[in-house]
Amino acid sequence: MSNKQNTLFGNMDIKTGCDIVEIDRFRKTDKSSLLKIFYESEIRNSRPETLAGLFAAKESCKKAFNSLRWHDIIINKEKSGKPLLSINKKQLGKNAVLSSDLSISHDGSYAIAIVVFVVKKG
Amino acid sequence: MVQDAYSIQKLVYLSLLKNKKLSFSHKTGYRTKSINGQELLKKINAARMMLKRYSIKKADKVIILGNSSIEWVTIYFACILSNITAVPLDALTDKTLLQKICRQVEAKAVFQSISINLPAGAKIKSFYLEELDDKLKEFKTGNVPIDNANPEDPLEIQYTSGTTGDPKGVVLTHKNILTALQAATDALKLRIHLKFLNVLPLSHVFSQIMGILLPVYYGYGIYFIDSIRPKKLIAFIRNKRINAAIFVPGMLAAVKNDLEGKCVPCSLGIQFRLIGVGGASLDIDLEKWWKRKMIMVLNGYGMTETSSVISLNTPFASKAGSVGKIAQCVNVKLGEDGEILVKGDNITSGYYKNREKTISSFENWWFKTGDVGYIKNGYLYIKERKKDIIITSSGLKAYPVDIESVLNSIKGVKESCAIQRNNKIHAVLILEGKIKCEDVIKEANARLLSHQTIAGCSVWRDMQFPKTPTGKVKRFILQQELDKTDRHKKYAYENKVYGLIHQVLDPGKEIKQNSKLVELGMDSLKRVEMISELEKQFDVEIDETRIDKNTTALDIEKLMKESRITSIKFRAWPTMPFVRVFRHALQVFLLFPLIRFFTRTEYKGLENLANIEEPVIIVSNHQSAFDIPVITRRIKMPFAVAAHPEVVFGIGVGGIQKILRKLLGYCSSFAYNAYPFGAAIGTGTSLEFTGEMIDRGFSIILFPEGERTPDGNIHDFKSGVGYIVAGMEAKVIPVRINGLFEVLPRGSSIPRFGKTSVIFGKPIQFSSKQLSKMTYDGITKLIEQKVRSL
Numbered sequence: 001m002s003n004k005q006n007t008l009f010g011n012m013d014i015k016t017g018c019d020i021v022e023i024d025r026f027r028k029t030d031k032s033s034l035l036k037i038f039y040e041s042e043i044r045n046s047r048p049e050t051l052a053g054l055f056a057a058k059e060s061c062k063k064a065f066n067s068l069r070w071h072d073i074i075i076n077k078e079k080s081g082k083p084l085l086s087i088n089k090k091q092l093g094k095n096a097v098l099s100s101d102l103s104i105s106h107d108g109s110y111a112i113a114i115v116v117f118v119v120k121k122g
Numbered sequence: 123m124v125q126d127a128y129s130i131q132k133l134v135y136l137s138l139l140k141n142k143k144l145s146f147s148h149k150t151g152y153r154t155k156s157i158n159g160q161e162l163l164k165k166i167n168a169a170r171m172m173l174k175r176y177s178i179k180k181a182d183k184v185i186i187l188g189n190s191s192i193e194w195v196t197i198y199f200a201c202i203l204s205n206i207t208a209v210p211l212d213a214l215t216d217k218t219l220l221q222k223i224c225r226q227v228e229a230k231a232v233f234q235s236i237s238i239n240l241p242a243g244a245k246i247k248s249f250y251l252e253e254l255d256d257k258l259k260e261f262k263t264g265n266v267p268i269d270n271a272n273p274e275d276p277l278e279i280q281y282t283s284g285t286t287g288d289p290k291g292v293v294l295t296h297k298n299i300l301t302a303l304q305a306a307t308d309a310l311k312l313r314i315h316l317k318f319l320n321v322l323p324l325s326h327v328f329s330q331i332m333g334i335l336l337p338v339y340y341g342y343g344i345y346f347i348d349s350i351r352p353k354k355l356i357a358f359i360r361n362k363r364i365n366a367a368i369f370v371p372g373m374l375a376a377v378k379n380d381l382e383g384k385c386v387p388c389s390l391g392i393q394f395r396l397i398g399v400g401g402a403s404l405d406i407d408l409e410k411w412w413k414r415k416m417i418m419v420l421n422g423y424g425m426t427e428t429s430s431v432i433s434l435n436t437p438f439a440s441k442a443g444s445v446g447k448i449a450q451c452v453n454v455k456l457g458e459d460g461e462i463l464v465k466g467d468n469i470t471s472g473y474y475k476n477r478e479k480t481i482s483s484f485e486n487w488w489f490k491t492g493d494v495g496y497i498k499n500g501y502l503y504i505k506e507r508k509k510d511i512i513i514t515s516s517g518l519k520a521y522p523v524d525i526e527s528v529l530n531s532i533k534g535v536k537e538s539c540a541i542q543r544n545n546k547i548h549a550v551l552i553l554e555g556k557i558k559c560e561d562v563i564k565e566a567n568a569r570l571l572s573h574q575t576i577a578g579c580s581v582w583r584d585m586q587f588p589k590t591p592t593g594k595v596k597r598f599i600l601q602q603e604l605d606k607t608d609r610h611k612k613y614a615y616e617n618k619v620y621g622l623i624h625q626v627l628d629p630g631k632e633i634k635q636n637s638k639l640v641e642l643g644m645d646s647l648k649r650v651e652m653i654s655e656l657e658k659q660f661d662v663e664i665d666e667t668r669i670d671k672n673t674t675a676l677d678i679e680k681l682m683k684e685s686r687i688t689s690i691k692f693r694a695w696p697t698m699p700f701v702r703v704f705r706h707a708l709q710v711f712l713l714f715p716l717i718r719f720f721t722r723t724e725y726k727g728l729e730n731l732a733n734i735e736e737p738v739i740i741v742s743n744h745q746s747a748f749d750i751p752v753i754t755r756r757i758k759m760p761f762a763v764a765a766h767p768e769v770v771f772g773i774g775v776g777g778i779q780k781i782l783r784k785l786l787g788y789c790s791s792f793a794y795n796a797y798p799f800g801a802a803i804g805t806g807t808s809l810e811f812t813g814e815m816i817d818r819g820f821s822i823i824l825f826p827e828g829e830r831t832p833d834g835n836i837h838d839f840k841s842g843v844g845y846i847v848a849g850m851e852a853k854v855i856p857v858r859i860n861g862l863f864e865v866l867p868r869g870s871s872i873p874r875f876g877k878t879s880v881i882f883g884k885p886i887q888f889s890s891k892q893l894s895k896m897t898y899d900g901i902t903k904l905i906e907q908k909v910r911s912l
Contacts, residue, residue: 025647033654036666037647040151040848041894045236059646069666070650074897088899 011121012098017063018114019056023106026051037070052111053104057083060102060115067091075102085115094122130277130300131203131268133339138163138199141341143315146192148346149358152813152849157192159341162199164263169200169254171261176247178206178230180269183279185209185227185246187220188235190324190346193251195334197233198324201278205271208278209291210325215281217241222289223281226475273297279474280327280426291474292426294327301467302327302429303335305449309436310336316396318342319359319367321350328400328430332368351658352380353689359390361692361814366396371404372589374419378411386415389691396420396437400430403504403523406443413442422446423502427489429468433502444501454497455488460505462495463488512542525549525574528566535562539587539595543604546577550600553581580604584625619679622659626652635676639669656682661689663804690773690803692811696791697818702760708793713751720873721748721865725756727882727912730855734759737821738885739850741843741905742857743836744825746866748873749859750794752880753823762820764799764812764842765790766828774802795820799842800828808842809849816850826902834863839906844898847888847905854905856883858912881912 026048034043034051042054054075061073065087072088085102097117104113137144137159144159157165178184184206186197201208209227211220213235221241224232231247233254234240240248249257271277273296280292320333337344347358355377359367369377374397381389397412399421412419418437423445424430432454435446448454452466469489472480483490495504505521512522522540529538529549534557539550549566551559559579567575588596620633629642644652653664660682668681695701717723740761742753754761767773770790772783790796797815799808812822824846826839847854861878886908888901896904 021647029647029651030654032658033651036650036654039894039897041890045239047239055647062646071898074895074900076895084895086895086897086900088897090899090903 013095013119013121015064015117015119016115017060018112019059019063020110020112021052021056021059023048023052023109023111026055039071039074042075049106049111053106053113056111056113057085057102057104057115060113061085061087064115064117065092065095067093096120096122129271129273130296130303130335131205131271133300133303134199134202134335135163135268137338137341138166141338143343144338144341145343146195146346147343147362148190148192148348150191150348152809153851154345154362154813154817155192159338162192162196165196165255165258166200166203167266168258168261168263169196170204170266171263172258173200173204173206173231175261176231178204180205181207181275183207183209183227183229185211185224185229185232185234186325187211187213187215187232187238188251189213189348190320190322190329191251192346193233193254194324196254197251198330198334203266203268205269205275207276209281210278210330211281212323212325213238219281219289220244223291226289226291227279271296273300274471278327280325282426290476290479292470293472293474294426294429294470298429298468298470299327299331299335301451302331302424302431303339305431305451305468306331306336306434307339308450309434309447312437313340316340316342316365317345317363317393319345319347319355319362319364321347321355321373322368322370326430327426328424329368331430332398332400352376353661356380356389357692357810359394361694363391363393365393366398367394368398368400371399371408371421374399374412375405375408378408386417390417398422400424403445409442420446423504425491427470427483428452428464428466428491429470431468432462432464432491441501444498444503446502447500448497448502454502456496457485457490460494460496462491462493462502462504464491465489512540512547525566525570525576528569529562532562532565533557536585537582537587539582539597539600540576541597541600541604543578543601547574548604549576549579550582550587550604551579552585552587583628585621617679618659619656619682620675622655623652623675623678626655633675636674638671639673639675639678640671642675663806690798690807692814693791693797696762696795696797697815697820701792705793705795709751709754713793714755717748717751717755721752721862721876721878723752723755724877724879725882726879727884728756730882730884731757734853734855734885736852737816737819738853738855739843739846740821740823740855740857741909742823742825743859743909744827744830745834745859745862746830746868748862748866749825750823752859752862752878753857754794756880757821760795760820761823762795762797762815763790763823764808764825765794765796767798767800767802769829770796771798773798799824805842805845809845812846813850816852822846822852826906830868831863832868834867836906836910839902839909841898841902843905844896844901847901848893848896848898853885853887855885856905856908856912857881858883858909883908883912 037058038054043051057075058070058073062068068087068091072091074086076084078084083102083104085100098120099118100116102113102115139160141159145156146162147154147156184201186194186208188194198208209229224244224246229246231249233249233251236250236252275296276293277296277299278294280294282290282292318337320329322329322333324330334344345362345364350373395417397417397419399419404421409419420435420440422434424432431449432452433446433448439447451468452464455463457463463485465488493504495502525540525547526538529535534553534555535551536554537552541548541550549563551562553559559581563576563579588599624633627642627644627648633642649669653666657664662682664681742749750763768775770783771787772780775783797811799812815822824843826843827837828840831837858881861876865876865878866873
C-alpha cells in the first residue's frame with residue numbers, strides 16, 4: 001500500500017491553506033497599512049469585500065507556506081473573474097510549486113479563501 | 123485688477139493663457155507630476171469637448187468626487203468655462219449622503235476617484251479622474267469659445283452637511299465667487315512669484331478661492347500633495363522650496379508639534395514664510411509660536427455660504443487673536459445676542475431645493491452666520507459658534523471654548539472637549555502621563571465660574587479626537603460614543619508605545635510589560651495596522667517578521683529602539699547648478715582621462731540611449747570603483763547614483779568609521795551625485811529620495827547587487843530595483859560592464875591596464891498592466907536576466 005502511494009505521488013505533496021476574515025475590518029483601514037499587505041494594483045478600485053477576500057487569500061497562502069511574506073504573493077483576476085495567483089518562488093526554498101488553485105468567496109459579513117498547492121519536494 | 127476681467131470665466135482663461143510662470147504640480151506616490159498653465163488650458167479644452175460629446179451643456183450639473191489633483195482642477199475649470207454647474211464633494215462623503223445628493227442635483231455625470239465606489243443603483247455616467255488623461259487624448263484640443271455666463275448663473279453647489287435630514291447644498295454664483303476672489307486679491311496683493319502649497323481638500327470653497335483661483339490669478343506655482351502627515355509635509359515644503367501654504371488650524375498644530383525642539387529653518391527651509399489659515403478658529407498661542415519663528419500666519423473668517431470670505435488678516439494689517447479686517451464687499455452687523463449677520467455680493471442666494479432652510483438662514487436679507495463675535499477697531503473677533511453653546515439646566519450659557527482653555531492649561535491634559543450631557547457639562551479628555559481625570563476636574567472647577575462647573579468626565583480612547591477635515595472636533599461623535607457605552611475607560615499610558623498599541627488592538631484591558639500581544643487580540647491584520655501606526659508616529663521602519671505570537675509589549679518597546687531611523691533629510695546641494703558645473707569639470711578633466719589612461723573601453727548599444735528625454739533608471743552590474751565614470755562618459759543626461767547608506771554614508775555605523783564614511787559620502791555626493799538608498803534608511807525613505815532625484819531631472823544609476831563583485835561574476839540582484847521600477851514610472855536601461863574587474867578588482871588600490879566593454883541594452887518600459895502581475899522580486903528577476911543576457 002505504501003509503495004503504491006509512493007508511485008502515485010512520488011515526492012509530491014499537497015499543501016492547503018484557508019482563512020476567514022470579517023469584511024467590516026476593511027472599511028476603515030488606511031492606505032499606508034493596506035500597502036504593507038497589497039500591491040497598489042491589487043487594491044485599485046476595491047470594495048471592502050474584495051479587500052477582505054484578497055487578504056484572506058494571502059493569509060491562506062501564508063498558512064500553506066510559512067516562509068511567504070505579503071509581497072511575495074500577487075493576485076490578479078482573469079477575465080472570467082477567477083482569481084489568478086502568482087507567488088515568489090524564491091521564498092519556497094527547495095520546494096517547487098507544480099500547480100496551484102485559489103478560490104475566494106464572501107457572504108454577509110465574512111470573506112473566505114482557500115488555496116491548494118501541488119508541491120514537488122526538493 | 124480682478125474687476126477688469128468682468129467675469130470669473132475670463133479671469134481663469136486669461137490667467138492660464140498669459141501667466142508664464144503658472145504651474146500645477148501634484149505629488150502622488152513617490153513622483154511629482156507638473157504641468158504649466160497653457161498645457162492645462164489644452165486639457166481643459168479637451169475636457170470641454172468631451173463634456174459636449176456626452177451632451178452635458180449649460181446649467182447641467184457635474185459631480186466632482188475625489189482628492190485634489192490636476193485632473194480635478196481640469197474638470198472644475200472646464201465646468202466654469204462651459205457654464206456647467208460643478209458639485210464638488212469631499213472624497214470621504216458618506217454613502218447615504220452621496221445617494222441623497224445624487225438624487226437631489228440630478229447630475230449628468232460624475233468625475234470620481236478610482237478608489238471611491240458609488241452607491242449601488244446610482245444611474246449616472248461615471249468617469250475616473252485617474253484615467254482622464256488617456257480619455258482626453260481622444261478629443262482634439264482646439265480653442266473652444268467660452269460659454270458666457272450671467273453673473274447670477276450658479277457656478278457650483280457646495281454641500282456642507284446633511285447626513286441627518288435634508289442635504290444642505292449652498293448655491294454659489296459666478297458673481298459670488300468673483301466678489302470673494304476680488305476681496306482676497308485686494309487684501310493680499312502679493313504679486314511676486316510664489317510656490318504655493320495647497321493641502322486642503324479642493325471640495326471646500328476656501329480651498330478653491332485661496333488655493334487655486336487666487337494663485338492662478340497671480341501666476342504662482344501650485345502644489346498638491348496626497349499625504350497630510352506632518353513629516354511628509356515638512357519634507358515636501360523643504361524639498362520643493364515652497365514659499366507659502368494654506369492650512370487648517372489642526373494641521374498647523376500637528377506640524378508645530380513635529381517641529382518642536384528642532385531648527386525650524388533647517389526643517390522647512392528659509393524660503394517658507396507665509397501660512398494662510400481658515401476653516402476653524404485659530405489658537406492664539408499657536409499663532410504666536412509661528413510668528414516667533416518668523417513665519418507669518420494669516421487667518422481669516424468665513425464660511426461656505428459667504429464664499430469663504432467675511433474678514434481677512436493681511437500681511438500689512440493683521441492682529442493676533444482676531445480674524446482680521448472685514449472685507450470691503452461685506453456688510454457686517456451684530457444681532458441681539460452678538461450673532462454676526464452679514465450681507466454682500468459674495469453671500470449665497472440660498473440652499474439648493476431647500477426653501478425652508480433658506481428662509482430660516484436669512485433675517486431681513488441678512489445672512490445669519492450662527493457665530494457670536496464682536497468688532498473692535500475694524501477688526502472682527504469671534505467668540506463662539508452659536509451651535510456649540512452649552513445651555514445648562516439653570517438656563518445659563520456656557521461657552522465650551524472657555525471651559526476647554528482652562529482644562530488645556532492643566533498639566534497632563536493634551537486635548538479636551540466640553541460637551542453637554544444630561545443638561546450638565548461633561549468633559550472628555552486626552553491625558554498624558556499618570557494624571558487622573560477626577561483630579562483634573564477638581565482643579566478645573568476651582569478655577570471655573572459656578573455656572574461652568576463640570577459635572578463628569580471621561581477619558582477618550584484615542585490619541586486624538588475625531589475631527590472634521592477642517593479640524594473642528596466632531597462633538598456629536600463624542601456624544602454618541604459616550605451614550606453608547608462606557609467601555610473605553612480611563613487608560614492613560616505614560617508610555618506612548620503602549621498607548622498606541624492600545625489604540626490599535628483595543629483589548630479592553632490594560633497593557634502591561636509582559637502581556638503577550640496575541641492575548642491582547644493581535645492577529646495578522648492588526649499586526650500590520652499596528653506596525654504602520656508605529657512607523658508613522660516614531661519614524662522607524664519595523665521588520666514585520668520580528669513580531670510573532672510570543673512577542674510581548676516590552677519586546678515591541680525594545681524593537682522600537684533597535685529599529686532603523688528613517689528621518690533623514692534629502693540633501694539638495696549635490697543637485698545645485700554650481701555643484702553640477704564643478705562635477706562636470708572634475709569628470710572631464712580628471713576622471714575620464716584617468717580611465718582612458720588605464721583602459722580602452724568599447725561601447726555597444728549606444729543607439730538605445732538616443733531618443734531618451736525623460737530621466738531613466740540605469741541598472742548595471744557592479745565590477746569596480748571605476749564603473750560610474752565608465753558609464754557616465756557616454757550618457758549625456760544628468761545623473762544620480764544610488765549608494766549604500768552604511769558603506770558610503772556611514773548611516774547606522776559608529777566610531778571612527780562613521781566619520782571616515784561620512785567624508786566618503788560627501789566626496790561621492792560631490793563627484794557622482796550619490797544619495798543613500800538601501801535598507802538602513804528604510805524602503806520608504808529610499809524611494810522618496812529616488813523620486814525627488816527623478817523629479818529634479820536626474821537619471822538614476824543603480825547597482826542592484828549591493829556591492830562590488832568579489833569574483834568577477836554577476837551576483838543575485840536585491841529586490842530594491844523592483845520597488846524602484848514599480849514606484850517610479852520610468853524606463854529601465856540594463857547595462858552590462860565587462861573587464862573592469864581585471865582593471866581594478868575589489869581590495870586592490872592600484873589599477874592595472876586592460877580592455878573593457880560596456881553594453882547598453884534596449885530600454886524596458888513596464889506598462890501598468892504588466893506591473894500588476896509581477897511581484898517586486900519578479901521584476902527584479904526579469905531585470906537581472908536582461909543584464910545577464912547582454
